[in-house]
Amino acid sequence: MLNSFLKGILERLNAGEVVIGDGGFVFALEKRGYVKAGPWTPEANVTHPEAVRQLHREFLRAGANVMQTFTFYASDDKLENRGNDLQLTGRQINEAACDIAREVANEGDALVAGGVSQTPSYLSCKSESEVKAIFKKQLDVFVQKDVDFLIAEYFEHVEEAEWAVQVLQTTGKPVAACLCIGPEGDLNGVSPGDCAVRLVKAGAEIVGINCHFDPMTCVKAVKLMKEGVERAGLKAHYMVQPLAYHTPDCNCQGFIDLPEFPFALEPRILTRWDMHKYAREAYNTGIRYIGGCCGFEAYHIRALAEELAPERGLMPSGSEKHGMWGSGLEMHTKPWVRARSRREYWEKLQPASGRPSCASLSVPDGWGVTKGHADLIQHKEATSVHEIQQLLEIQKKAKVST
């Protein structure tokens, strides 16, 4: 339950405060050894709670005001599809996730947000009531555990997000809704502005973008959402939780389609200085809930909190271990490294890749298939060798026709 001394999410945003979100759990815990890339499911809440708790603590210390429950893809239809050997139910996982998030949130000034995201059932063309039933099942846990607010996030189709919002808002808790789309709109081509209007009408108090694109691209898409909402004479708060990867070469489906996804994205990771620019741009665009998604680690979140420290009137506790703009280097052994303890140095630096055999941009895959396409019906089985062969053939043709 919400610490009575703490203000809720809407109170904060209504008061014009900046809310710092947390970073991505799936990618961070994959690197730490607790999440499997491919299924991406959050059994670690049950099997390795100390690892999940530690990551929450890092984000809290970095300045995050929200602890999102680590419940990504924890719907039963996803769990049974994706190699969940332990036969854990969505309920078990989600309960554990809520408990951990609340425990850490209570160690600081943070709210707990329960999250739902897009379902295999929707892509496989299940009906509205079937899809809504899946959200309802996840929601029951969040209500029982009394999270502070709800986030429907990572939706590629605004329709499914609307359904999720409609289910979530029945609880009376504040509802935020994020699509994982870019400025070109959702996978059916609905513009960010129109998407935002539909989400607000469905009951979302906060709308925005998460995942799939780099920070500046996401901010641009949220800007279009804001313009759409304002044009429609509606009101909303805005949030953004982008990737911590540079993705200038993405098409509309985002970083999934980059050849480097998900195991060779390293050269694209944003520096803390990139994060300063992102935080400032998001703030200037009128976004007040500013966080991160895949690729964000604690130091990225801390950079957001440090950039917006003047507006927020406080520094994150993690900054005790970080000099602003590299000032800690004043105590480095080597004098030429001490000479780097300056804002101007880091702001201007264009970091080299150390990879002279690599290009700057990739050609993304681009199949252009979306909801309802036979290729996207979920299997329970892993892909067979024969299927891989077929995929390579299709892919080859797709590249040639580009």
Add this chain to the structure above:
Amino acid sequence: MLNSFLKGILERLNAGEVVIGDGGFVFALEKRGYVKAGPWTPEANVTHPEAVRQLHREFLRAGANVMQTFTFYASDDKLENRGNDLQLTGRQINEAACDIAREVANEGDALVAGGVSQTPSYLSCKSESEVKAIFKKQLDVFVQKDVDFLIAEYFEHVEEAEWAVQVLQTTGKPVAACLCIGPEGDLNGVSPGDCAVRLVKAGAEIVGINCHFDPMTCVKAVKLMKEGVERAGLKAHYMVQPLAYHTPDCNCQGFIDLPEFPFALEPRILTRWDMHKYAREAYNTGIRYIGGCCGFEAYHIRALAEELAPERGLMPSGSEKHGMWGSGLEMHTKPWVRARSRREYWEKLQPASGRPSCASLSVPDGWGVTKGHADLIQHKEATSVHEIQQLLEIQKKAKVST
């Protein structure tokens, strides 16, 4: 104390086993918010033991057979120089570090190694007896806490490393010694082969390289060490614990001199697939103690353990969350991502940087100053604005004369 069921480091190496080292604590904990870049000192053992413990656990789970105590730069001469506000002593920090390392080592098949590294006193031209007294003071804790073996690492001058080995070997525990040099030799130009011979003669049973350069460069330097030792008719075991950053543009002082050090190294981070190549190359070179240093996270260590699984006869426990060569992607939602679940795909991929405004290589700083140079005498005070101005002047001239 060493679990009596476990074999010691020399037993393992003598038996021809592959020993997987752990990764770097300083950089990983800096990103997580527990270490300050610049001082780089390990007070977190005392202030945030759960964070240090969690990182140990991740490396253990990734397959590491050694838990190095997180005691980098924990000598009193460094601590008093570098903004240690809490007035913690080296003893307090090192005791806590030993306890944490032992606790986690006992959860698996791992040894505890106590480590010492180069001292400000040496660079400031203190005498042999003064420098040795500093090592002795650190060593007392390691003896009292009964670590399993000792590592003298991160030395730029072979002379100081010899002194460290001479102190460490008085304990009767196995001694490993690593320089942070490349194929060109130490900062006085002593070749890797000659360095290795001197370290072996000083009493080191294991010699090698850590930090400062990327994996392939370090392996090349260890190869030169091995050739030197063999040429001298001596015997040793070999270890390597490189950076997880690509550094083709480094000069002899390593990544410290890169303009990106330490806050913009992201584009240089190695992928897990780069680590496979490194592990294989190290193994083929005859190195049997293979680990990592700055930049290594758990998934990098796991990649080493996975590449050498055939030789080691086991997979790390963390591989329950990782399909070999991306096979977990067989369960990804999108078919074109499933098509990436193949070794050939990841082995051949040249990952793009997503940064078309950045170059591939940087021009490193290169002052060429070393031990005893006035510029390197340690201050207790942070660098003043005036000093920064002077540094920029010197640097400008250094770049021009290149």
Add this chain to the structure above:
Amino acid sequence: MLNSFLKGILERLNAGEVVIGDGGFVFALEKRGYVKAGPWTPEANVTHPEAVRQLHREFLRAGANVMQTFTFYASDDKLENRGNDLQLTGRQINEAACDIAREVANEGDALVAGGVSQTPSYLSCKSESEVKAIFKKQLDVFVQKDVDFLIAEYFEHVEEAEWAVQVLQTTGKPVAACLCIGPEGDLNGVSPGDCAVRLVKAGAEIVGINCHFDPMTCVKAVKLMKEGVERAGLKAHYMVQPLAYHTPDCNCQGFIDLPEFPFALEPRILTRWDMHKYAREAYNTGIRYIGGCCGFEAYHIRALAEELAPERGLMPSGSEKHGMWGSGLEMHTKPWVRARSRREYWEKLQPASGRPSCASLSVPDGWGVTKGHADLIQHKEATSVHEIQQLLEIQKKAKVST
């Protein structure tokens, strides 16, 4: 006068033939030492006719069907502004240019085209009648020398191009009109489609794009022109004469604004294989007059002619010294070079820059000033040191505000 055996430009285009244009004279002759970058004026027609004649011959041999008179910027208002030490008049220069073009055209199957381009007077807000008088003066020479058709090219503002077309079409000779704009339209934001409609209505039989952008960008802009003309129920022929430089990072003012312009564009030069792709794309878009502008050398034009040899039914005479798709390498000394004598090899090759310290993309200057802005009023004097200082200040601000 037109060789009576030759078909005129409209006869060819009406018959569906592909007309190959020539390449750029200004940049090629600058490299050869006969044109001064900055003024860019064509006094060489008078002072070094053999150099101009030789370049014409190279383009003819490469397959060009048009010899454009080398009369770029040869208007008296430009000549007096730009350091014309010899006091040559526009008339003298233009007469010599016509004679040389005709001499070489008569050596093969080529037409002579007289060209006019944008004037300093327009940018300085001179009146329509003043600007038209300048075109008329140039035109008198072309009429007297009986060129085969006329090209108004290199206009950034459609209005000035309309004025030029209105003057040129009074001669009864076929008139082509090219803007140097990209898909975003002219400097006042008039779309390519609308520009094309206005040019056709002004009397141009052929419309298109030349200079300022790379081939694929120019083809895209001509495509928009074509769509605009067709939407308006009009008819025209289409031409394109792009740069031979890759310019993905340009803004609306084209390559002038790239930091590399004009003395460091080398890494951007297209290969002959890039030209094959351009020729095919232009053809598929419905463009039938396909040539080049700055950066094009004879081998680039030959590549266009070779790619379209099946459609044209003939190879250029220069192909006697060029095996299709590198087949001449079958006679190279080294066998591994012989292995490159294949279309697949060159089509797929992504050529390295050999410049690991350089980025892929630049940030263009972008002042956004255009016709009538005080900064663009032409001086007769060279820029003073004081003015350069002012420029640097303005530029600094412009970069910061980006």
Add this chain to the structure above:
Amino acid sequence: MLNSFLKGILERLNAGEVVIGDGGFVFALEKRGYVKAGPWTPEANVTHPEAVRQLHREFLRAGANVMQTFTFYASDDKLENRGNDLQLTGRQINEAACDIAREVANEGDALVAGGVSQTPSYLSCKSESEVKAIFKKQLDVFVQKDVDFLIAEYFEHVEEAEWAVQVLQTTGKPVAACLCIGPEGDLNGVSPGDCAVRLVKAGAEIVGINCHFDPMTCVKAVKLMKEGVERAGLKAHYMVQPLAYHTPDCNCQGFIDLPEFPFALEPRILTRWDMHKYAREAYNTGIRYIGGCCGFEAYHIRALAEELAPERGLMPSGSEKHGMWGSGLEMHTKPWVRARSRREYWEKLQPASGRPSCASLSVPDGWGVTKGHADLIQHKEATSVHEIQQLLEIQKKAKVST
């Protein structure tokens, strides 16, 4: 015959003058349509003398003091191997080349140099007397046409170069000898220093490097030659005529082995500003005969002459069309382009490639075969499809084993 007012090559070098060489004919004329890549033979002297003459004139105007006869690969054994459809003899071609070179040299302050280069016969293991007979045959023309001095250039094996020098020096004319090797030495591993000593002992008054590597690499190799000659107590003059391509990724066989050779080298072309650095570095190294080879165009040669104008006391005539360090831009229309009319601007600029899908460096082919290897025996026939298949197989293996 040498104009009696002109000083010979040795007089100039003995007097400490800087001699500017000319640029490369083969690549320049290939682009202009007069040389076929693969055979690379110079029939154009006979078939298109005006094209050869024009290129000579451009180099003369750019400041070149030497007109090298365009006689590369014009030995009968090469001509009969390489698709010489016109059945021109080496004698016919070489006579024409001499006449053209003399005609243009007499238009300015230039000497004529006759050149011989490595023979297919040597690679095919013909005897010393057979190879020398080939040189003798070429030489007869040079003697008859009374060239001013002789250059033996483009030798990969010092032995063959020695044979050439021994033949050439029988004429009593000054002899220069250039290898196409890098700092690692000739293809048999003979160091540059040892190569130079052997060439001087064979009778060469001038020794150096041409072709195969970029300017800075060639200067470095000549430096090693100079050190070798001085160490041996001998005396010589030094020359360098490098590529105008950046080749940091070459192995010992030079740019032939780059995947981009010869049809996709464009991104590697040096700018005029790169040439300033090269000229200064060559001069500072003690080299006084400074010119260019493949890739050099007139503006590259002019940049050499402009950089060394203070030492030479004169500017090339071509500089009437070139402001030093871009000063001609003071007269550009756009003010932000006028702001580029400064040395500092161009010296610091790191030009972007405009190719974000391309890497910075390539992996060169590396077969490591050399003189006498069966793969290198010259065929008269072009490579068959079957041979190409075999080559691709061999190449695949070569790449894998790297």
